[in-house]
Amino acid sequence: MPCTLAESDLVTTETLTKPDSGPQEDLRALALRHGLSVSGARPSLPAYVGQLWSRRGFIAAFATARLTAQYSHAKLGQVWQVMTPLLNAAVYYLIFGVLMNVQQDIPDYVPFLITGIFVWTFTSQSIMTGTRAISGNLGLVRALHFPRASLPLALALQQLQQLALSLCALVAILFCFGEFPRWSWLLAAPALLLQALFNAGVALVMARLAARTPDIAQLMPFLLRTWMYVSGAMWSIQHLARSGRLPDTVITLLQGNPAAVYIDLMRFALIESYTAELLPPHVWALAAGWALVAFVGGFIYFWKAEETYGRG
Template sequence: MSEPGGIVLEELPPPALDPEYADLGGVALAAKYGLKQSGKRPPLFEYAAQLWQRRHFITGYATAKNRSLYSNARLGQLWQLLTPVLNVAVYYFVFGILFTQSRGVPKFLLFLVIGVFLFNFLQTSMINGSRSISDQLVLIRALHFPRACLPMSATIIQLQQLGFSMIIVVGVALGLQETPTLRWLLVIPALILFSVFCNGMAMIVARMGSVLTDTAQLLPFISRTWMYLCGVMYSIASVTDRAGIPHWVKLALYYDPPALFITVVRNCMISMPSRASYATAADYQAAVNSLHQPAFAWAFLVFWALLAGVGGFVYFWKAEEQYGRG
């Protein structure tokens, strides 16, 4: 049925237009039938509502991802427990035995375990968050859903890990003859606030990582530096009580968000040994200082959680229509 003779592209008549489109034009036609601009970012609250609708996707995706994480290893899901234990073993060997940072810190093992696990939660949420968009480009391009689901599941995966880690923390605490008190329950609101904080941080780096793939390479170095500043394996007091440290540096170290979260959780779980168990007053003072919790700590926890949580969410939402670009 092909036409005789050659086809010259330039000589083809202009394509037929839809009559209604020719009449009204695109914008008016779309308005008449209630069509919406494709891929347009919804307003903030509507976006949050959409996110709530997909909550089963967020948790389902996180669980599936978590299961597949160790599917190649022979010991399988046991690694969920083994990974944090081995982590602590390494840090205990280096900072408890080789460098004897434990001096002056009561129940050093518990002190270390809390610091390592909490910081690890922040660190891995951020690193996985920064990859969450670029790694799932196929999914983003195939199905439509609020993209904030992806960094949020990255945080939830780590939250599940943190759950396993907290079992170990409780085990260590009981092993060191800590008696459970009602104070331990304060750990729960602290960890909820910390999750909000980590989630916000994950969203910030997720947007950065979606544009600049270098973020994922850079982040481990930044987060490791941050960890060494946070008193994860030593007490902040042992640094700040030295002479010649300006006051603002002390404040910055104590109120640095992860450091503050770690300090508060430690104070919830570690009880001070009595004066009698220390030989000198100076030793006892060092032990007290190592658990020093700065003023208005809880108020600042709420502040940091809201700042990072809300700020990170808004920052991520602002680029919603860009994530499919890759």
């Protein structure tokens, strides 16, 4: 049965990694013949996926534990999971809805705004927690051997669990403003699934980048805030397109922005006045494409540096 160098004192890592010469080359051949390999080496991609699947229980338990502990020191506890996006929405309503009077051109502005803020919060928090997945858990990474992708995936799952709680508040607000369940509400499930895959992929990318450059975590709030403002969370990209104030190329880029795509899909699913004419062309293809590219690309990008996490 194959074993690692950590399981045998016949051959050391230093011996195997010296330049090939004489006895060292013979020892390398002996080690390979008996199935020894360098401890901590990156597994193949299929093997890595298998290791992650075998640890799915740990991923789910880690996500749930982090969710429970997130507001454990606050008196209101888990209520803050709902209150945080609601308070943000209240601030944006005062600025954009009242002071800038954006709401005059948008029917059902409060449901429009609340939906946008909740969906955006799901993406932004997933990415922010991803930046701290490795750098914030170095003790765990250095002490135990497990596929490191477990950490960003568990944190992305934590944000999905948190969103499930927040959706209860979102539905209650929609009821208060005359939005009641329709068949289109079923479209929220695939839209959120695609968004969750996209979020997890970007979180994996950010986890690798921040593992080597922790300062990225300090930069991300500014980048995310800029991304939010161009994603139509508080204003309508469609109304801007009809105004003719920007070139068609800029409007196309705004509409194809992945955050805007997932916000549009959720508004279409939950708000009756947000009709199909307000959606960008091929919106479901865009949503699926962004999810596939981000998750597959992010997963492979993270896996390629698997053996480097926790070093230095």
